[in-house]
Amino acid sequence: FAPSAFMPKSLSVASSSSLNMALADGVKPIIIGVAADSGCGKSTFMRRLTNIFGGDVVGPLGGGHGTEGGWETNTLVSDLTTVICLDDYHINDRNGRKESGLTALNPIENNFDLMFEQIAALKNGDTIMKPIYNHANGTLDTPEKIEATPIIIFEGLHPMHDDRVRDLLDFTLYLDISDDVKLNWKVQRDMEERGHSLESIMASIEARKPDFDAFIDPQKKDSDMIIEVLPTALDKDDKKTLRVRCIQKEGVSDFSPCYLFDSGSTIEWSPAADKLSSPAPGMKLKYGTEDYMGKPSQVVEMDGNFDNLQELVYIESALSNTKTKYYGELTQAMLSLADAPGSNNGTGLMQTLAAFAIRDLYEKKSAIAAKALNEKAAAKA
Ligand SMILES: Nc1ncnc2c1ncn2[C@@H]1O[C@H](COP(=O)(O)OP(=O)(O)OP(=O)(O)O)[C@@H](O)[C@H]1O
Numbered sequence: 272f273a274p275s276a277f278m279p280k281s282l283s284v285a286s287s288s289s290l291n292m293a294l295a296d297g298v299k300p301i302i303i304g305v306a307a308d309s310g311c312g313k314s315t316f317m318r319r320l321t322n323i324f325g326g327d328v329v330g331p332l333g334g335g336h337g338t339e340g341g342w343e344t345n346t347l348v349s350d351l352t353t354v355i356c357l358d359d360y361h362i363n364d365r366n367g368r369k370e371s372g373l374t375a376l377n378p379i380e381n382n383f384d385l386m387f388e389q390i391a392a393l394k395n396g397d398t399i400m401k402p403i404y405n406h407a408n409g410t411l412d413t414p415e416k417i418e419a420t421p422i423i424i425f426e427g428l429h430p431m432h433d434d435r436v437r438d439l440l441d442f443t444l445y446l447d448i449s450d451d452v453k454l455n456w457k458v459q460r461d462m463e464e465r466g467h468s469l470e471s472i473m474a475s476i477e478a479r480k481p482d483f484d485a486f487i488d489p490q491k492k493d494s495d496m497i498i499e500v501l502p503t504a505l506d507k508d509d510k511k512t513l514r515v516r517c518i519q520k521e522g523v524s525d526f527s528p529c530y531l532f533d534s535g536s537t538i539e540w541s542p543a544a545d546k547l548s549s550p551a552p553g554m555k556l557k558y559g560t561e562d563y564m565g566k567p568s569q570v571v572e573m574d575g576n577f578d579n580l581q582e583l584v585y586i587e588s589a590l591s592n593t594k595t596k597y598y599g600e601l602t603q604a605m606l607s608l609a610d611a612p613g614s615n616n617g618t619g620l621m622q623t624l625a626a627f628a629i630r631d632l633y634e635k636k637s638a639i640a641a642k643a644l645n646e647k648a649a650a651k652a
């Protein structure tokens with residue numbers, strides 16, 4: 272997880288105390304869990320999320336490594352949000368894992384008791400001293416102080432693995448990247464940007480696969496939203512174009528699914544080419560209800576790329592219950608991060624829809640909490 276990838280270049284870094292927007296008296300933070308394997312787009316998603324929550328300052332807690340007084344950290348803060356990486360709860364450092372012979376994906380290598388204790392404390396509005404796993408050198412560093420902010424996101428390998436932790440989460444999201452796409456993304460980052468060989472990338476994916484299948488993948492069954500990224504179904508020889516499905520569970524508290532045209536219908540839509548231009552193999556959207564691993568769900572799908580981000584407003588006009596505050600906000604949010612990976616396809620679109628759903632959930636839950644506090648105060652008076 273790279274804090275620098277999360278920090279828009281134009282924004283400066285400030286100390287944590289000036290970043291954290293205070294919680295109103297008696298209002299508790301809402302806690303979001305985002306699960307995914309390494310290299311599956313969590314940093315990009317966090318960028319989209321904090322972009323929507325706004326705030327003047329976004330960056331690594333304490334300024335991050337290399338700044339005056341800064342330290343190596345995986346924690347990211349903005350005015351409203353704190354993003355905590357669950358890698359910080361690894362029990363062993365990298366050498367310790369060599370000795371144990373286990374991967375970081377194995378629950379035995381993660382301290383779920385401490386994770387539970389600290390998430391519960393933050394949810395209660397308390398301050399914690401959280402461990403740090405340093406990815407630069409593979410050591411466990413001096414813990415850092417984390418103060419509760421209104422929205423706290425726990426992202427990483429296992430946010431929904433332990434039932435006690437799972438029960439503390441107000442909303443859960445799983446980024447489900449198919450094997451082919453995962454390999455492409457890893458190659459792009461680790462081979463082209465970090466100079467690793469194709470063989471070493473493939474060997475690392477293979478070595479992680481059994482533990483991924485046993486401990487990470489099962490979490491999607493109980494997630495409130497799953498963003499599934501697959502190769503296109505429009506051309507079997509096309510290995511680059513993506514088909515992205517946003518699976519939204521029904522019956523989740525304070526959340527109702529976004530839909531295309533008409534809630535509850537089954538729809539396949541090829542947008543008019545003069546309103547939305549897309550390169551071969553073209554563009555197809557779908558919407559429908561389905562049983563996802565035994566749970567009633569509504570699924571919005573986008574298969575294909577678009578050429579011009581401005582034209583996304585045409586698709587936005589066909590989507591309902593996006594939780595945007597005005598028509599065009601979805602397209603505007605995508606335009607403001609036009610350089611981020613996935614901004615020309617369904618990965619960016621679904622991540623942005625997820626970010627609006629989380630904002631809406633936060634607003635609903637804080638309105639309910641404020642109402643309860645007012646009623647309590649009125650009863651006392
Ligand atoms: N939507 C996307 N479209 C195309 N490529 C993407 C997309 N999202 C991510 N990638 C590619 O995958 C790489 C990994 O993404 P990212 O750094 O966001 O993942 P991560 O889950 O935060 O990884 P890690 O946990 O290892 O730090 C990026 O460098 C980029 O090359």
Ligand SMILES: O=C(CO)[C@H](O)[C@H](O)COP(=O)(O)O
Nearest residue numbers: 272309358365375406409428
């Ligand atoms: O699965 C991972 C989550 O990011 C990492 O592999 C794990 O955290 C260990 O990190 P490193 O490989 O830097 O020692």
